[in-house]
Amino acid sequence: MSVVARAWPAALLVAVLGLAGCAGEPTRIAPGTLKADALQQLGAPTAAYPLSGGGERLQYSRAPAGFEVNNVDLDASGRVVSIRQELDDRLFDRTIQPGVGVWREADVLRxxxxxxxxxxxxxxxGVIWSWRYKMMNAPRLLYIYVDPAGVVQRYHTGDDLMRDLFERM
Structure with a gap:
């Protein structure tokens, strides 16, 4: 058997896996897609949360090693109404609501x-929850401070220095 004939099945497998990876990208789901179709394309979410008005959030997290958390929101009829990659510096000030009783652990998880x-x-x-994300391809960390009552008190971001250390090794 020639080298080309032996390499062909491996090349085919790589191509199929590459296409499957594209199909599973939450940001490529079109608004209006039915939940069943979204699940078929994306697979099972890492978490699901009820939303007000009877909708549902399908969450696709690449944590702990990844840098993205994509939320696919469905309306009460089960159709996709929005898709958003949440780990983005530009969104933190608008999303995170520190303060007495305003934002709790369940809000952070959602x-x-x-x-x-x-x-x-x-x-x-209290405890400090952290997520990895990237800002213009620079590894960063989001830190959210949760008090003993489960209320978010503050947050900040910082460079992921450990990631830089491992990349140099």
Whole structure:
């Protein structure tokens, strides 16, 4: 058997997997798509949340290693009304609502999904949830501070210095 004949099945597999990866991209779903069709194209979501008005959010997170959380919102009739990649510096000020009783853990999960890490520090009485994201291809971190009552108190962003360290190795 020739080298070309042996390599052909592997090349075909790579091409098929590449096309399947494109089909599973949430941002390529058209508004108006039925839920069943969206699920067929995207597969099972990493989480699903009810929305006001009878709608539903299908969340596709690439965490913990990835940099994106895509929310596909459906209306009460089960049709896609919006798709949004949430881990974006330009959205944080409009989305995150720190303050007494305003934004809680459930709100954070509904927007960003499970964090890649939950930590504690001695200077804060609560936990710090963090997500990886990219800003113009630079690895960044979003930190959300949640107090013991489950209320978001503040957030900030920072460079993902550990990622830079591993990339240099």
């Amino acid at each position: 927007i960003y999904g499970r964090p890649f890490e939950i930590t504690r520090v001695s200077s804060y009485d």
